Amino acid sequence: MSRMRKNADHSPTELRDLADEDLMQLVRRGEAQAFEVVYERHSSAAFSLAYRMCGTRPAAEDVVQESFLSLWRSGARYDRARGSVRTWVLGIVHNRAIDSLRRSVVHDRRRASDEGIEERFEARERTEVEVARLSESEEIRQALLTLPAEQSRVIELAYFGGFTQSEIATMIDTPIGTVKGRMRLGLEKMRAQLGGLREVMP
Amino acid sequence: MSFDDCPLIDDAASYVLRALPDGEWEHYEEHATECHVCTAKIEELSFVSDALLSAVPQLSTPPEVRSRVMSVVRAESELLLAAGPMADRPIRPEPSRRFSLLRLRPWPATAVAASLLVLGIGGGALLSGGTGSDGPAARSIACASAPAAASCQLRVAGGDAELVVAGLEAPPEGRIYQVWLDRDNGTAPGPTEALFSVRKGRASVDVPGDLKGVKQVLVTDEPVGGSEVPTRQPVIAASVS
Numbered sequence: 001m002s003r004m005r006k007n008a009d010h011s012p013t014e015l016r017d018l019a020d021e022d023l024m025q026l027v028r029r030g031e032a033q034a035f036e037v038v039y040e041r042h043s044s045a046a047f048s049l050a051y052r053m054c055g056t057r058p059a060a061e062d063v064v065q066e067s068f069l070s071l072w073r074s075g076a077r078y079d080r081a082r083g084s085v086r087t088w089v090l091g092i093v094h095n096r097a098i099d100s101l102r103r104s105v106v107h108d109r110r111r112a113s114d115e116g117i118e119e120r121f122e123a124r125e126r127t128e129v130e131v132a133r134l135s136e137s138e139e140i141r142q143a144l145l146t147l148p149a150e151q152s153r154v155i156e157l158a159y160f161g162g163f164t165q166s167e168i169a170t171m172i173d174t175p176i177g178t179v180k181g182r183m184r185l186g187l188e189k190m191r192a193q194l195g196g197l198r199e200v201m202p
Numbered sequence: 203m204s205f206d207d208c209p210l211i212d213d214a215a216s217y218v219l220r221a222l223p224d225g226e227w228e229h230y231e232e233h234a235t236e237c238h239v240c241t242a243k244i245e246e247l248s249f250v251s252d253a254l255l256s257a258v259p260q261l262s263t264p265p266e267v268r269s270r271v272m273s274v275v276r277a278e279s280e281l282l283l284a285a286g287p288m289a290d291r292p293i294r295p296e297p298s299r300r301f302s303l304l305r306l307r308p309w310p311a312t313a314v315a316a317s318l319l320v321l322g323i324g325g326g327a328l329l330s331g332g333t334g335s336d337g338p339a340a341r342s343i344a345c346a347s348a349p350a351a352a353s354c355q356l357r358v359a360g361g362d363a364e365l366v367v368a369g370l371e372a373p374p375e376g377r378i379y380q381v382w383l384d385r386d387n388g389t390a391p392g393p394t395e396a397l398f399s400v401r402k403g404r405a406s407v408d409v410p411g412d413l414k415g416v417k418q419v420l421v422t423d424e425p426v427g428g429s430e431v432p433t434r435q436p437v438i439a440a441s442v443s
Contacts, residue, residue, distance in 0.1 A: 030282035032275045039271065043263040045256050052258040061267050066376070068271045069426060072278070083252065090255035098220055140257035158221035159254055165221040177212070184215035187247045194253060 010034070020085035024078050035072055042086055043068070046093045053097040053160050063100055067093045094159075101162035143193040151186030154179050207239055214243035218251040270427030273397050274378055281401040345440040346418075352403075356419055356440035363409040365419060367438065370400050373423040379437070380428045381409055384418040390431060391420055397428050416442050 015023065015037045026034035046067060050060035071078075071092055078088055144152050157163045157171070165183070169176040213230050216222045222230055234240040345354035345367075352369040365381065373379050379398050382391035398407045409419055421438035 030279045032272070032279035035275050035279075036272055039268065043268065044260060047263040047267070048258050048261045049255055051261055057264070061264060064263065064267055065271055065426065069274060072271075072275050087252050087255065091252075094220070094255060102224075136253075137257050137260070140253045144254070144257065155219060155254075158216070158219040159251065160258075163221065164223045165216045166223065168221065180212040180216055183219055183221065184212050184247070187215050187218070187250045190250045190253075191246055194250065 012037075016040075021080045024080075024085060027072065038085065038089075039068055042089045045086065046089055049090055049093050050097050053094070053162060054100060059100060060097075063093060063096045067096045070096070098162040140190075140194065143190045146193070147186045147189055151182045151189070154182045155186050158183065208237055210237070210240060211243055214240050215247055218244060218247045273395075273428065274399075274426050277378070277398050281399060281405060343440055343442070345438050347436070347439045349437060352438075354438055354440065356409075356442070358413070358442065361413055363413055363419065363442070365396075365405075365407045365409055365421070365438070365440065367400070367403075367405050367407075369403045370405065370437075371403070372400050376426060377423040378426050378428070379405075379421050380424040380432075381407060382420040382422065382432055382436075383409075383411055383413075383416045384420055385415050386417040387415070391418075393428060393430055393432075395428070397424075413442055418442060 010018075010026070010031075010033065012033065015026075015034055018026075018034075018037070020038065020041065023034045023038050027038065043064065047060055047064050050063040050067075051057065054060045054063060067089070071089060078085065082088075083091075144155065147155070153172070154168055157168050158165065163171065165179050166176055168174075169179045172179070210230065210233060213222065214234075217227065217230050217234070220227065230240075234244055341358055343356045343358065345356060348354040348367070349370060351371075352367055354365070354367045354370070357364045357366060379400075381394045381396035381398075383394060384391040394410045396407050396410055398405050419438075419440045419442060420432070420436040422432045422434045422436050424433060
């Protein structure tokens with residue numbers, strides 16, 4: 001552990017040198033600057049995921065805002081034994097986005113780019129970690145693309161569309177058992193393909 | 203035993219993808235705690251579902267989201283740190299209710315006036331006068347209206363003011379208290395950057411801006427990040443003059 005000091009103010013530079021897990025200890029104490037560094041590191045991934053799922057900028061902004069305020073207020077619940085801070089953050093965003101989609105009365109699950117926001121990255125210079133993450137992200141996307149279309153489709157509808165398995169079965173006019181089987185087979189194939197992948201630590 | 207020995211094994215994929223409807227999801231989770239076959243499958247497939255979280259085109263986060271989030275975080279942090287190491291961390295359950303932002307409706311000045319009349323505002327009571335020799339004369343003004351269980355004072359010294367409250371309930375989920383300045387010019391109350399929550403019912407908030415020409419300091423609860431115009435009736439009103 002860590003370069004983290006106890007009961008002392010940390011400069012922004014010092015905070016940026018800390019690992020996520022150390023920052024979370026400061027967040028538990030209510031240190032806003034530490035939280036801001038966590039936000040800096042993971043907000044783009046959070047917004048990207050929220051936008052991919054919600055499909056509109058206002059909805060994605062709401063989800064991101066709710067998610068980060070939730071993790072600020074529940075920072076003590078983070079357990080490093082259960083995964084990285086990044087996965088924890090994105091898991092909260094994913095759950096929030098699904099809740100949002102399922103509450104939608106219209107339930108018109110649209111797709112991204114309907115507002116003209118195309119894929120774009122922040123203009124700032126990317127760090128080594130960010131470059132590695134982008135490469136990793138591309139590898140995961142490729143693994144999804146190499147699945148048979150019927151498998152990748154049910155996975156995408158469920159995970160990014162927020163549809164339940166029964167909704168998907170109705171949507172594609174397929175027995176629910178087949179839908180479940182396709183999800184499982186698809187994930188198992190991806191697991192095999194991504195076996196060597198290791199999470200990039202911040 | 204093979205991985206296929208449990209008849210619910212296919213639900214593991216639906217579980218990690220959150221494709222099980224509410225109710226069934228919890229039911230399967232309960233089952234998995236006692237089924238090592240499903241537990242192992244969930245662990246195996248979670249690797250993929252976790253990876254998928256970041257397998258989306260990357261976008262920039264709009265800067266205004268950061269501003270909104272950090273304004274709340276800083277306000278709550280200030281209260282938390284002021285409360286000291288024995289303070290409870292503001293742990294809250296994942297709220298299930300979604301709040302919308304920036305869907306604000308104007309709150310006309312006439313409505314402010316009417317609501318305050320109903321609350322019986324006739325001007326704040328002067329509690330104490332000047333403090334004596336050092337600095338500008340300071341005075342504490344009892345808020346003209348506040349929730350029944352709350353006490354509230356506006357402490358004014360020169361052009362500076364501080365709102366001190368106790369016994370105030372936390373704002374509703376997804377909302378935050380915002381301070382407004384109601385000037386004597388017939389316009390709607392103007393927003394300030396002072397956003398705050400309460401810690402054990404207490405808060406001490408510097409009222410920003412020049413109090414010259416301000417007749418009342420108001421507090422409403424607003425969507426997180428604050429509003430440009432009030433969207434709710436005031437919960438606190440303190441007369442400055």
